[in-house]
Amino acid sequence: MTNTRPSAAIVGGGLSGLTSAYRLQEKGWDVRVFEAASIAGGRVNTVAESGYLCDTGATVVHLTYYRWYMDLAAELGLHVSPSPPYFGVYRDGRVRLLRMDRPLRSGLSTDLISLGSKIRTLRLAWDVGRAKFGGLLDSVDFHKGAPIDTETCREYAHRALTDEIDAYLLDPICRVMQIADSDKVGKLTLFSAMGNVVNGQFGSLDGGQQCMVQALCDRVPVDLNTPVQSVSEGATGVEVVYSDAAGNPCSGTFDACVLACPAPVARDICEEHRDLLTPLCDIGYTRGLGVSIGTTRPPDSPAVFVQVPSCEDPAVAMIFIDSNKSPDRAPSGHGLLGVGWETDAAAAWFDRSDEEIVERTLTSIFRMFPELRGTVDYTHVRRWEHCLPFLPPGATGPRAAFQAGLRRESRVQFAADYMSEPGQNTAIALGTRAAATLDAGRRRAGVPQAATSLGGG
Ligand SMILES: Cc1cc2nc3c(=O)[nH]c(=O)nc-3n(C[C@H](O)[C@H](O)[C@H](O)COP(=O)(O)OP(=O)(O)OC[C@H]3O[C@@H](n4cnc5c(N)ncnc54)[C@H](O)[C@@H]3O)c2cc1C
Structure with a gap:
């Protein structure tokens, strides 16, 4: 031919x-x-089952930073709905709520970290600002950040910040961006998240x-x-x-x-x-283990996602509350959570049965959201051999x-x-x-x- x-x-x-x-x-x-x-x-990938729409892979988009995505969505006639601005970090038995649209105000008023650590985050803001305005934080041409791609987030925290900032700020961000702990992830990923993603709004495609x-x-x-x-x-x-x-x-x-x-x-x-x-x-790539959990009532928290520090839970790294992210993901009055496992824990549990993985996941979920006990009516386990290119x-x-x-x-x-x-x-x-x-x-x-x-x- x-x-x-x-x-x-x-x-x-x-x-x-x-x-x-x-x-x-x-x-x-x-x-x-x-x-x-x-x-x-x-x-x-979106799985439609039992009335739930589970985004088992990519979950959210950034409304302002994702220029390529937003332009293509508009061109294809697709609608991206903004998500509420709330996210949380789990510490000492409670989800501490923060707002993406008011990072400064909610950062100053939060009880997530001590006053001393808050003052030390000025150094972090300065370093991120310098990298941003120096043109080093480009997610499409990531290699531009080579001059600062020299240490892990934890090494950076030990050198320039505090252990508390690492545990409750940097580590949780790494566990969302790479689904990996801060002792494995390069500082550049953290800076990219803080310089490009914080102070904006997430959203998701209508219909999945x-x-x-x-x-x-x-x-x-x-x-x-x-x-x-x-x-x-x-x-x-x-x-x-x-x-x-x-x-x-x-x-x-x-x-x-x-x-x-x-x-x-x-x-x-x-x-x-x-x-x-x-x-x-x-x-290489990180290993991925994701568990979707449908519940007959929504969680009490209005957060779109909850970051879980490794010192609080070595296995469960982050929880998207998909029913808060976009109401079309769960039947009316229900909740839907998408739970991501940390890469090393995912690798260790990769070949375990779905039942074992769900049981372990629910132990964490009920600790963080006790109101969901006895309400689970749907679960789905997804394994990713090549989850995210490791950074x-x-x-x-x-x-x-x-x-x-x-x-x-x-x-x-x-x-x-x-x-x-x-x-x-x-x-x-x-x-x-x-x-x-x-x-x-x-x-x-x-x-x-x-x-x-x-x-x-
Ligand atoms: C759990 C998870 C959560 C994520 N969350 C987000 C998020 O919230 N926001 C975000 O923006 N991004 C997120 N991502 C990242 C995003 O999904 C990826 O960066 C993006 O989809 C990668 O697209 P790709 O086309 O480069 O690769 P892929 O989607 O991996 O596509 C590669 C394709 O190649 C095919 N293939 C493999 N071998 C062959 C072969 N021999 N012949 C033919 N075809 C082959 C595969 O089957 C696959 O379909 C997430 C990813 C995962 C896994």
Whole structure:
């Protein structure tokens, strides 16, 4: 089969890949998305069961900082509803409530940390402000923060702040951003959260986060159950070897390809870029364990999410109260909680049964929300082998080397959150960038002899 339009294979039907496909198609390319799983979306997934809508992966968006996400949502006709401004931190048997829209006032009046620690947070504000206005906090080009990517959050707290600030401010933020404790997470992630995310508002897509995936799948062709085994770039095209939905070995040649799958998969299937990808694979991903809990009454707290410090609970790191986040996630009068486990605890419990994981999770939930005892009418357990690209200190080095090593004129481009700081906004930004790079290359070279030829068997 030949075609006069340029063709692109997209490996991976998560937000990065779907965005690349959508943007390339818009520019006149024929696109084909290869997705290994039986549904598209990757780490954006909404499970609809028993009247609940559980966002098992990505949960919220930031209304002002997520520019790429908000623009695409508007373009696709999707509506993002703002969430209430409340969040909480659990300390000594109580959820301490804070407000995202009044960080200064609620920070000064909270009893979460002592007056001495509050005064010491001025140093934190100064350091974050300097990084922000120095252009170091860019979630789409995370490697710009390399000059301050030198220590863990806990090391920073010991050097410049107090142990109490680490325990009840930095550690809880790390446990939301990376779902990992502050002794593992690089300071840059903390600064990025404080400089870009605090002092804004969260929101979520009406109908579930997966609505964006669905809207993109309605516009671009996606082959499900079609894992790609290899991608190789030649002088006239890119050969893609894959299995079709029936498991038959197939291959096809395209003018270009976007690799939008996790780093270890990209390394295995793309020989040419193996050396560039290996350092990113060595840093790896966090492990994820998420438990959705439906209840016949809502929790008393108005918080959208509750951060749980490691000194309070080593396993449960954060709790999204999805029924507060967006009322459409639970039946009227019910509650829905999304509980995230800390990465090491998740790894230790990964192979335990759902029943054991639910039982352990509920022990924590009933301690923090005793009013929910006896009200649970739904549970769902989700395991993530590749949860979030891990960002320990020094994670910017391999990311910078990777970006620098990519050739703009290559027919193979990359789009995935391991290239920067994870998040739906990053995925969309990098998907858009990969499409723009390929299209610019095509224009520089003139319209190429189209290479599409799909073989099978
Ligand atoms: C528990 C959790 C909570 C999160 N919370 C938030 C949040 O609140 N806000 C936020 O902005 N972000 C959040 N994120 C991060 C966000 O979900 C990701 O950064 C983003 O969705 C990554 O998109 P992606 O397309 O780069 O990767 P993925 O979504 O991982 O997509 C990669 C795709 O490649 C496919 N694939 C793999 N191998 C192959 C192969 N051989 N051939 C073909 N296809 C293949 C996979 O099946 C997958 O569909 C969260 C993530 C998790 C896991």
